[in-house]
Amino acid sequence: MGIATFTSLGLSPALAQACTSAGFAAPSPIQAQAIPALLLGRDLLGLAPTGSGKTAAFALPLLQRLAAGPQRFPRRVRVLVLVPTRELAAQVGDVFLSLGRSAARRLKVEVVHGGVSINPQMMALRGGADVVVATPGRLLDLLDHNALRLDSVESLVLDEADRLLDLGFAAERDRVLAALPAQRQNLLFSATFPPEVQALADSLLRDAVRVEAASQVEAIPEIEHRAIAVDAGRRTELLRHLVAQQRRWQRMLVFVATRYATEHVTRKLVARGVHAAALHGQMSQSQRTSVLQDLREGAVSVVVTTDLAARGIDVPGLDMVVNYDLPRSPADYVHRVGRTARAGLRGVAVSFVSAATDAHMRLIEQQNTLRLVREQVAGFEPVELQPPVRPDAGSGGIKGKRPSKKDKLRAAAAKLAGGG
Ligand code: ADP
Ligand code: MG
Numbered sequence: 001m002g003i004a005t006f007t008s009l010g011l012s013p014a015l016a017q018a019c020t021s022a023g024f025a026a027p028s029p030i031q032a033q034a035i036p037a038l039l040l041g042r043d044l045l046g047l048a049p050t051g052s053g054k055t056a057a058f059a060l061p062l063l064q065r066l067a068a069g070p071q072r073f074p075r076r077v078r079v080l081v082l083v084p085t086r087e088l089a090a091q092v093g094d095v096f097l098s099l100g101r102s103a104a105r106r107l108k109v110e111v112v113h114g115g116v117s118i119n120p121q122m123m124a125l126r127g128g129a130d131v132v133v134a135t136p137g138r139l140l141d142l143l144d145h146n147a148l149r150l151d152s153v154e155s156l157v158l159d160e161a162d163r164l165l166d167l168g169f170a171a172e173r174d175r176v177l178a179a180l181p182a183q184r185q186n187l188l189f190s191a192t193f194p195p196e197v198q199a200l201a202d203s204l205l206r207d208a209v210r211v212e213a214a215s216q217v218e219a220i221p222e223i224e225h226r227a228i229a230v231d232a233g234r235r236t237e238l239l240r241h242l243v244a245q246q247r248r249w250q251r252m253l254v255f256v257a258t259r260y261a262t263e264h265v266t267r268k269l270v271a272r273g274v275h276a277a278a279l280h281g282q283m284s285q286s287q288r289t290s291v292l293q294d295l296r297e298g299a300v301s302v303v304v305t306t307d308l309a310a311r312g313i314d315v316p317g318l319d320m321v322v323n324y325d326l327p328r329s330p331a332d333y334v335h336r337v338g339r340t341a342r343a344g345l346r347g348v349a350v351s352f353v354s355a356a357t358d359a360h361m362r363l364i365e366q367q368n369t370l371r372l373v374r375e376q377v378a379g380f381e382p383v384e385l386q387p388p389v390r391p392d393a394g395s396g397g398i399k400g401k402r403p404s405k406k407d408k409l410r411a412a413a414a415k416l417a418g419g420g
Helices: 013-021 029-039 054-068 086-100 118-125 136-144 167-178 195-204 232-245 259-271 285-297 330-337 358-367 405-417
Strands: 044-047 079-082 109-112 131-134 155-159 185-190 209-212 223-229 251-255 276-279 302-305 318-323 347-353
Touching (some): 013 086, 029 054, 029 209, 044 054, 054 079, 054 086, 079 167, 086 131, 086 285, 109 118, 109 136, 136 167, 185 195, 232 251, 232 259, 232 347, 259 302, 318 330, 330 358, 347 358
Parallel strands (some): 044 185, 079 155, 109 131, 223 347, 251 302, 251 318, 276 302
């Protein structure tokens, strides 16, 4: 393919200009492949790595189709975007607003999600909206209140589709689908797409274009994957050590397994003067929103979170993702580490591995075709993994020829200390 431009893909000069204003020099591969098909109204399954610009890949052509259609009052919801988390809903809504700003006709974009009072959302939906970005639960509440109608939806987008096709969302999703007209455009986007959800995709999509930019983590050379062997009980100290090596402006996202751990680890960091904050699902929505905003603005440099923040969240300049607790599944690994190295920038993904979790890490590596040496950091060498020290073993390299294991570990630690 030659060098595509946004206009050569069929987008209007106004939208191409909006891309320039957003700092997009050229379409990303998923954008180049998806936009022409979506402008034609095709269904689409879009698989592309984290941080590759999937949001604009659907927002741009849908905005163009919205601008072309007839205007009706009250407005009818013509585009419905479903996302799994509130934070992602807000973020996707912002992309529609900023790229659509230049449109000749003002488009109305409404973001609806739980955790905030429903009344303002009901008010906002009076008179309709062109685009609704929603989490499924709140959307259903609004339908139950007759606050909006979905019978004019022309395009349905499932972002983070495999998550939305998950069992957890199944009942809500099916009720939403039942409220939609049968005749519509369907778009599914994700960075991971386990085979189990293929059947659901098949039932949803008609004559779909399948755009599959290499979607594995190995297709993101900008992510430097690392695994550090450390005893579970020393992870917080090691984290503090890593934070201390960070440069001032750097930002870090730390994933832990539980809400309790987000708060516990955050407290320990804050006690050492680190600008850290916890982010989890039991916090109030205004707290959740302000934590992410603080991270984006640099008021906070470390956010300790659960898998709540694993999907879709785009924080430009996030340099490092730490798996303090390992993710449950290899796909979760992809999404977590994909919060860094976005839009071609570099990032480091560090996983803490203990004797007890080493086998699980190997599984994650295997599924993602990664092979990571277990680094050790000086002062944090795991006791559980250390081979028994033989009294006759010297501390230097063997006969000065090949570097000993210890030398390698030291080199790895030094590399880490140098920062990435
Ligand atoms: P994905 O959904 O694929 O994970 P996003 O849509 O969140 O990725 O985009 C990731 C980042 O890349 C965002 O900050 C976005 O503004 C930026 N971006 C999107 N398209 C382009 C482009 N064509 N050129 C440069 N940056 C882009
Ligand atoms: Mg996305």
